[in-house]
Amino acid sequence: QVQLVESGGGFVQAGGSLRLSCAASGSIFSINVMGWSRQAPGKQRELVAIITSGGNTNYVDSVKGRFTISRDNAKNTVYLQMNSLRPEDTAVYYCSYKTPGRSDSWGPGTQVTVSS
Secondary structure (H helix, E strand, O other): OEEEEEEOOEEEEOOOOEEEEEEEEEOOOOOOEEEEEEEOOOOOOEEEEEEEOOOOEEEOHHHOOOEEEEEEOOOOEEEEEEOOOOHHHOEEEEEEEEOOOOOOEEOOOEEEEEEO
16 A cells, blocks of 8 residues: 655646745555646546656646656655746646556545636
8 A cells, every 4th residue: 555645736826936845655566657637626636747657747738848856765755846937727636656567546636726
């Protein structure tokens, strides 16, 4: 079992920046994929960005060029740097951990609110 705790959410004006962090603990396997998803009120959860243990990344089109996902394997922590934030980025952001043969793990989420 892997436990995830997100931090760094908050309130920001449009055009501003926030940096989310997600600390993982527990039975962490070296081969894994960590990611960030978000869910806005009344909408389905959307995968925003992922990063493999080898450092490969992928992003949803709406955040490309604005968000950057990174990780520190020594600290078992993944980050999401969010720049040029828009009101439509407002959502609860969730961290996830996936490894082959194991159930996925999710954090409790952190609220990001972007005002226009």
